Amino acid sequence: MLKVRVIPTLLWKDFGLVKGVGFNSWRRVGSVLPTIKVYNSREVDELILVDIMASREGNSPDYDSLNDFADECFVPLTFGGGITNLTQIVSLLHAGADKISLNSVLFDNPNLVNEAAYKFGIQCIVASIDVHRLENRFTCLSHAGTQNSKREPIAWAKELADRGAGEVLLTSVDRDGTMQGYDLELIEKIASAVTIPVIASGGAGNYQHMIDAVKQAGASAVAAASIFHFTEQTPSGAKAAMKSAGIPVRQSLR
Amino acid sequence: MKIAIINYGMGNLGSVRRSLENIGVNVIVAENPKQLSDANKIILPGVGAFGEGMKKLRNDGWVEALQIQVIEEHKPLLGICLGMQMLASLSEENGLNEGLNFISGKVIRLDNLGCKFRIPHVGWNEAKYQESTPLFKNIPQSMDFYFVHSYTFTSDNQVNVIATSAYGISVTAAIQKDHIFGTQFHPEKSAKAGQQILKNFIDFVPC
Numbered sequence: 001m002l003k004v005r006v007i008p009t010l011l012w013k014d015f016g017l018v019k020g021v022g023f024n025s026w027r028r029v030g031s032v033l034p035t036i037k038v039y040n041s042r043e044v045d046e047l048i049l050v051d052i053m054a055s056r057e058g059n060s061p062d063y064d065s066l067n068d069f070a071d072e073c074f075v076p077l078t079f080g081g082g083i084t085n086l087t088q089i090v091s092l093l094h095a096g097a098d099k100i101s102l103n104s105v106l107f108d109n110p111n112l113v114n115e116a117a118y119k120f121g122i123q124c125i126v127a128s129i130d131v132h133r134l135e136n137r138f139t140c141l142s143h144a145g146t147q148n149s150k151r152e153p154i155a156w157a158k159e160l161a162d163r164g165a166g167e168v169l170l171t172s173v174d175r176d177g178t179m180q181g182y183d184l185e186l187i188e189k190i191a192s193a194v195t196i197p198v199i200a201s202g203g204a205g206n207y208q209h210m211i212d213a214v215k216q217a218g219a220s221a222v223a224a225a226s227i228f229h230f231t232e233q234t235p236s237g238a239k240a241a242m243k244s245a246g247i248p249v250r251q252s253l254r
Numbered sequence: 255m256k257i258a259i260i261n262y263g264m265g266n267l268g269s270v271r272r273s274l275e276n277i278g279v280n281v282i283v284a285e286n287p288k289q290l291s292d293a294n295k296i297i298l299p300g301v302g303a304f305g306e307g308m309k310k311l312r313n314d315g316w317v318e319a320l321q322i323q324v325i326e327e328h329k330p331l332l333g334i335c336l337g338m339q340m341l342a343s344l345s346e347e348n349g350l351n352e353g354l355n356f357i358s359g360k361v362i363r364l365d366n367l368g369c370k371f372r373i374p375h376v377g378w379n380e381a382k383y384q385e386s387t388p389l390f391k392n393i394p395q396s397m398d399f400y401f402v403h404s405y406t407f408t409s410d411n412q413v414n415v416i417a418t419s420a421y422g423i424s425v426t427a428a429i430q431k432d433h434i435f436g437t438q439f440h441p442e443k444s445a446k447a448g449q450q451i452l453k454n455f456i457d458f459v460p461c
Contacts (some may be wrong), residue, residue, distance in 0.1 A: 002371070002421055003378040003398060043445045045378060046400075070268055074276070076400055076443045093301065096268035098443060099402075118348075121302045121336065123374045123402040166374045166402070197372050220372060250378040250398040253447040 003250040004214050004242060005045040005221035006235045008228050009201060010035060012051050012081070019229050021177030023130070023145030026052075029229040032065070037072045043252040044235045046076040048101065048169065048223055050128075054082025055104040055143045061088055063095045070096020078126055078169075084109075089116055093124070101169055103128040104142040107149045110163060117164025126199075127165035129153055131186055132173045138186060145173050153186070154193045161194040168194060169223065172202035177226050179205025187217035199223050207233065207241035214247050255456060258284040258293035260337075262310040266442070270299045270334065273442035277453050287319030295456065296320070296329055299442075300336025304347040304361060304405070307336050311354070320354065330433040331356070332455045338429065338436025339407055347405050357431045359409040367406065369422040374404040381427040381439065383417035389428060389435055390417065391454045397447045399427070399439035407438065433460040 010032065011018050017035055018026040032049070039047055049069065054061065059082050066079060079092055080101030089100050102125065105112055116125050130141045131153045140151040157168050170190050172183035182203045191198040197220035200213040204224035213219040227233050239249040259270050261283050274281045274297075284290055298320075300307060311317050324331045333341045342353040345361035353361070364373050378398040383390040401419065407426040409415050417428035419439075429436045435455060441448035 001380065002375065002401075005377050040445075067268070071272060074269075074273060074443065074449070075445055076402070076440070090263075093266050094268055096266075096272070098266050098269060098301075098440075118303060119306065122404060123376065124301055166404075167376060195372055196374065197376050221377065252445055253393065253397060253450065 001248050003045070003248050006210065006238045006242070006249070007046045007048055007199065007221055007223040008039055008044055008235060009048045009050065009223045009225040011225065012049055013053050018052070019177060019225050023173050023176055032069055033072060036069050039235075040073050040075060042234075042236060044075055045250055046078070046221075047073065048078045048080070050101065051081030052144050056146060058082075061092055063091050066092065066095040066097060080126070080128055085112070086115055086119060089120065093120070099124055099126050099166075101126040101128045103130065106160065107142050107151065110159065113160055113163040113165050117166070122164045122166040125165050126167045126169050127157070127160035128169040128171070129157060129160075130171045130173050131183075133183075141173055154189055157190045157194050161196045165196060167197045167199060169199045169201055175203030178203055179226050181205060181209040182213040182217065182222075184212060184217040187213055187219050191218035197221065205231075207238050210238050211242055211245045211247065214242070215245065255295070256280045256282055256293045257295050257297060257456065258282045258290050259297045259299060260316060261285050262307070262314060262316060266301045267299060269442045270297060273449060273452055277449060277456065279456055287315040290319050290323045294329065296323060296331045298331065298333045298337035298340065300334060300338075300340065302336055304336065304339060304345040304353070305349065305351040307340055308351055308353060311340065317354065324356065324434065328433055328460060330455065330458055330460060331435065333436040334442070335403060335438060335440055338438055339405060341429070341434065341436050342407055345405065356434050357409065357414050357429055357436070358411060359407055359414070361405050362408055363405050364421070364423065364425070367408070367423050371422045374402060375421045375425065376402045379419040379421060379439075381417040381419055383428065387416040387430060388458050389430065389437075389451060389454050393447055393450050399441070399444040399447060401439045403438060407436070433458075
């Protein structure tokens with residue numbers, strides 16, 4: 001049986017890891033390499049690493065740093081931030097990324113999903129969608145939440161899935177960093193609109209939130225950051241709680 | 255012991271190389287088919303589409319080199335993910351494409367075999383393996399491995415299927431024919447259990 005994944009999200013800015021609230025007011029939370037080392041030794045299911053300034057500042061991915069990070073990572077690693085073309089994806093896969101997360105570039109060039117999926121297989125391409133609630137409507141933001149793309153998330157998720165994305169990383173910008181729980185309505189809407197796996201992100205503050213995202217909203221995996229940075233709760237604790245709630249989670253070799 | 259990883263431009267090469275180095279073996283990243291003759295064992299990694307992968311193997315002379323090194327010289331081969339699928343006779347990904355035909359079988363999309371679950375099959379899933387198989391030595395039964403794929407290997411000879419995983423249907427998780435192995439999951443990304451698979455391949459002695 002396929003297991004539900006618990007995925008720590010690492011937000012990388014300048015020389016270290018940060019975490020904010022609502023994609024803003026970033027706090028330093030540590031260094032990248034030691035954090036990856038710890039998560040690797042604790043055998044997390046997967047890691048997502050996002051360079052949050054790359055798109056905003058128009059920078060290319062930092063392959064050398066990724067290469068160093070990947071040296072310590074023997075679990076699947078998804079990399080995102082600042083990716084605009086296929087050549088960069090080749091270099092990122094060679095540096096040690098296993099999956100590539102695309103976001104801002106897609107609003108101008110959605111065809112990059114088709115090209116990348118054809119070349120690297122759909123399993124390699126994660127469509128990252130950042131969603132903001134405007135009164136009772138949802139809209140997609142880009143460039144680390146700084147621009148409103150005016151795209152509607154359900155149609156956008158469907159389009160990216162049809163173009164060949166292998167997974168959706170769905171982040172609620174409003175819930176990000178609040179630890180008030182995932183946006184279950186949003187997750188439910190996207191998960192029922194697409195047939196590819198949906199990773200819930202934004203808002204996890206306790207294990208019950210994760211259980212709700214899976215059981216009530218239909219997420220295939222849960223990503224979280226603040227809960228692991230700022231509380232005593234851990235990925236293995238989350239999996240134990242999920243297991244008690246009847247959700248299948250992975251066992252690892254001791 | 256020298257292990258060659260075939261670099262045909264499609265793999266998550268970095269991850270495979272690191273895993274092997276972590277075990278402590280001598281790794282050659284083979285950029286050229288001639289380099290395979292220096293190796294004791296060969297790994298064919300793979301992230302990507304079948305047709306594109308086979309085209310690269312064919313155009314750059316890897317198919318002939320593998321024929322000599324693996325079939326004639328009997329060097330053990332491990333195909334990972336797409337690398338395992340390319341061991342098959344045929345694939346239906348992006349139209350029909352011929353494979354290496356080292357292990358008789360077809361590569362078919364999961365939903366065309368009746369899988370009703372979300373595709374791709376992404377994440378950790380249990381592998382149920384045949385007890386005597388050398389690739390799973392020192393690994394507990396039903397251990398989780400990391401999968402990420404939409405197509406699966408359907409073997410013509412059930413005896414070649416050494417491990418399966420349940421995902422709506424029975425998915426071929428690993429195959430073996432003599433000294434030729436394949437895993438649909440990614441041992442290089444399956445933490446300690448995956449390292450053990452690679453170690454077992456390195457320790458494998460053909461009879």
